[in-house]
Amino acid sequence: MNKYAVFTGSCLSATAIEYLDQAGLLACVVLPDSDANPDLLQLQQWLEQKQITMLKYNKKDDKPLIMQLDRMGVECGVIYLFRHKIKTTLIQYFQEHLVNIHPSPLPDYRGPQPIYWQLRNGESSTKLTLHKVNEELDCGDIGCEVEIDIHPFETNKCLHQKMAQALPYLVSQFVQTEQSGGAVWRPQEQGASLKAAPQIIHSDLLVDWRQHSAREIANMARAGNTDVACALFQYRQSVFQLLQATPVECNLVGVKAGTVVQLDKNAGLVVKTDDCAVRLDIIGAQQGVFDGYRFALLFSLEPGMELCCGANYESRVI
């Protein structure tokens, strides 16, 4: 029976590793070639305890890894949350038996940040999609997939954990299909209108009160909640994290987007947007994490004030 090498750098793959291990289908785990981070260290520790063989990927030269895999007789590979684009030599080594699990309904949300962009776009469901690995990232034929609902309050981490819970089911489905004659592979749809999941850049994180709708701001906050991709807004000369926000109704006319329209202990801190308004529920500052009401009182932010004025007059003129 073919055994699998699992390529991953995250504990969120533990459920799949455990399934394969218990099914006697795990050959080894290939770890990424990157600096140590808490998630990777925890994974390594767990693998050590489980006495699972660990191999190291070398992004400059994958030949030593191929030799090790060959020596172990590994012919199949599963990738999940691995940081590197797999080189052609390694793809060729597996001879079409290397699959990647991508947390999105492919062909939508190809790229390194699928979960962030799905939450940011307010998707209500997603998929874990298993596809063949080829030279083009996230573009190989699809073998199987599992649909997952997205709760409207779920954050990036919530959804990652939910995906992790569904992972063994997807892997088991795939393994069983392979064992019973092989999966039916279907090519991915191609096209320019597909939704993308590119790397997040700093400007993606800044709330633009004039451009973003209340729902978009709420989704930005949710997608980046306590993550490096946290939504940010500027007030005076400082930048604050927006960890949670909620759209609220607002019928005021002639009030600029970005203007604070309400401050109340119960109703919270409410800011006008172009379409309605958004309540800033939880705000992160260097001084701590506050609800909108307390933040406003501590940082002297009041209804009538605007949040969008950043640059000074001189810098705004030609």
Added chain:
Amino acid sequence: MDRIDGTNSKTLYDYANPEIDVLLKHSVRTQLESLLKTSISVEQRLVVLQQSFVEAMTLVLSEITAPHTQLVKTFENMYDQAVLSMAVAGLSQEQLTHQYISATGLIMSPYNCKHTIKDIYRIKGYARGLDKAIQGKLKNKPSINVLYPACGPFAPLLLPLLSYYKETQTYKPSQIQVTLVDIQPGAILTLKQLVSDLQLEEYISLIEEADASIFEPENAIDLLVLEAMQHGFTKEGQLSIAKHLVKYLSIDGWMIPQNVSVKGMMVVGETEFNQQWKTQEFSHSSNVANEAQQDRVELGEILKINKSTLLEMQELELEGGIKVIPANQIVLPKGVEDMSKRIFAVYAHIETFAQEEVGQYDSGITHPRPDNSVYIDLKPKDIEHTHFVASSGDTIQFYYQLTGLPGFVPVKL
């Protein structure tokens, strides 16, 4: 003096030891500490409160101009005492801090409004004007109705004056009947406490929790006191309130202020807002620098507000339900070399009554307000729909927007 004794609830009640919200406690800690240290009785507190109000009015109504430092001290004392009444009123944090934008303007929280009573020259200009207006009205009538909408928690333009009248027995309650209106429940609670503490109940016919822009008084008004505004005649619902309530003035009724003139100017920001004040102790119309005044490029009057202009004002409704009032046109002067370096600013001059006034820089409400969305003879880097770009020589029509955040909207003709 009685001793505070935990076993005697009546004795405890007799001492001014209010249970107050943590936020108000934070901002009035000093006053509260001194109050508790000296174990001041309720009776003593009321005496000090009433005295502080009378002293402030005695100074501003006197024909001898009091020194600024003396005024500051007296008004600070009045503020301290008024805040203690607010503390005794027992507002919840919700009532204290709720601030929002309504359909007609910004509704300040009682917590933020409480500072108005320290705005010396606003109160001086209004008190002196009101005093003359009341005097004028009572020459021909046995009693008058005064309406003070959006008066805030302390009704600072009238309660000190009424305290002064009571103390000096200038006018009896049968001669002046005042209606106080505010939309904030916290302001109403405080007003009731303060009126009771000042023992002015007989002067007050009604304290009503209502939106002043739709409030309908039962009796014709002889004097309408209008104050709800911020600098540049922006943000608060002053014009909506005035426009609505002016209809309830009796034929010979007066609005206080009698005239508000809002003017535009182009200034060099550094000269107007910084250099001019570097050597001055405090900002006031009597302290403006001649050099800075001469450096201004005055654009003329944008809007005049008085009883007759208010009655004639026509509202226009734009797409999206935005209501505007056409204001004046101005022509941007040609030949000003440094026009592109200047900032457009709006300022109000308030004539309360009979030459009594609140001049530019006298108060927060008359402080010139720079408007960085207006660009004359230059273009913004990233033009937005809120920017206004014009050139020297252009004619500009101003509109006043009656929305959640009222203010002027310039349009190039």
